[in-house]
Amino acid sequence: MNLSNIDNWVFDLDNTLYSPEEEIFSQIDKKMTEFIISKFNVNEEEASSIQKKYFLEYGTTLSGLMKRKNINPDEFLEFVHDIDLEILKPNNKLTSIIEKLPGNKFIFTNGSKKHAENVIRQLQMNEVFDDIFDIKDSNFIPKPNINAYLSFIDKTKIKPERSIMFEDMGRNLEPAKKLGMKTVLIKRKNPMRNKKFKTKDFESLWEDNDFADCIIDDLVKFFNNYYI
Numbered sequence: 001m002n003l004s005n006i007d008n009w010v011f012d013l014d015n016t017l018y019s020p021e022e023e024i025f026s027q028i029d030k031k032m033t034e035f036i037i038s039k040f041n042v043n044e045e046e047a048s049s050i051q052k053k054y055f056l057e058y059g060t061t062l063s064g065l066m067k068r069k070n071i072n073p074d075e076f077l078e079f080v081h082d083i084d085l086e087i088l089k090p091n092n093k094l095t096s097i098i099e100k101l102p103g104n105k106f107i108f109t110n111g112s113k114k115h116a117e118n119v120i121r122q123l124q125m126n127e128v129f130d131d132i133f134d135i136k137d138s139n140f141i142p143k144p145n146i147n148a149y150l151s152f153i154d155k156t157k158i159k160p161e162r163s164i165m166f167e168d169m170g171r172n173l174e175p176a177k178k179l180g181m182k183t184v185l186i187k188r189k190n191p192m193r194n195k196k197f198k199t200k201d202f203e204s205l206w207e208d209n210d211f212a213d214c215i216i217d218d219l220v221k222f223f224n225n226y227y228i
Contacts, residue, residue: 001214001226006182007103008156008163013116014109015168017123017219018088020188024119027083032061035079039071059142060110066140073140081115090124097223099128107132108152108165110142131156146175153179166219170208177211184222185212 011017014025029051036047054064065071098105105128109116113134120126137155138148153160160180167173173183187209209215216222 001182003164003182003227005162006164008158009098009101009103009105010108010152010158010163010165010176010181011098011106011129012109012165012167012169012172013107013111013119015188016166016186017094017107017119017125018091020168022088024083024085024088028080031080031083035076036065040069059145060135062110062135063140063142073135077112077115077135081112081118085118085122088119088122090122091220092124093220095123095125095128097220097227098125101227104131104156104158105129106152106156106158108143109133110135112136143172144175146178149175149179170210170212173211177213182213183211184214184216185209186219187215187217 014028018024020026032051033044033047036042036050037044040047040050042050050064051061054061054068058064058067062071062073062076065076066073107116107120107129109132111134113132113136116132116134117126120129133152133155135142138151141148141151143149152158160176163180164182164184165173165176166184166186167176168186168188170185173185177183214222214226
């Protein structure tokens with residue numbers, strides 16, 4: 001993969017800048033279930049069903065809850081991102097590589113800016129990125145909705161043909177690819193290990209690689225192979 005014309009480096013956050021083995025998103029998953037239980041007086045099985053259905057149908061559980069249940073997004077984001085990040089360990093090699101990349105470095109996340117800032121601070125990457133584009137910046141329209149990508153491009157003023165996007169979920173690369181970006185899929189096993197997510201629909205989200213120019217299992221190895 002030729003990266004000589006790339007001057008915009010776009011990274012997803014969760015399970016991309018760190019491994020699912022760090023057990024961060026599993027905490028968020030649990031908090032989402034708790035939020036649904038408390039808000040709608042349902043049991044855990046019903047809450048899990050709502051959570052899964054909305055994630056598949058709307059791109060994020062939050063988007064579904066906003067459209068179908070009229071919940072306050074700020075309340076939801078504050079609640080589900082109230083997690084323990086102490087288990088996150090810095091990856092000094094990755095930090096050094098991204099820091100030295102020429103051009104602009106962005107985080108493009110379906111989460112909140114506060115969560116992203118907390119994560120990159122824990123990873124000791126808080127001086128690395130030029131900007132964070134979060135779910136509020138896209139008016140709560142999540143990836144993979146193409147309007148989220150158009151909002152990202154409008155805000156950052158990047159040229160898609162001079163940009164590359166790194167994601168752990170294949171479906172989120174489709175709009176990026178269609179808009180002209182190079183795309184890299186970080187192949188992960190389904191990070192939602194809870195049995196409620198052990199379905200073919202969910203497994204396919206992490207197996208879909210139709211829109212990836214490159215498939216990798218480690219960002220440091222990618223940059224060592226293709227850039228450095």
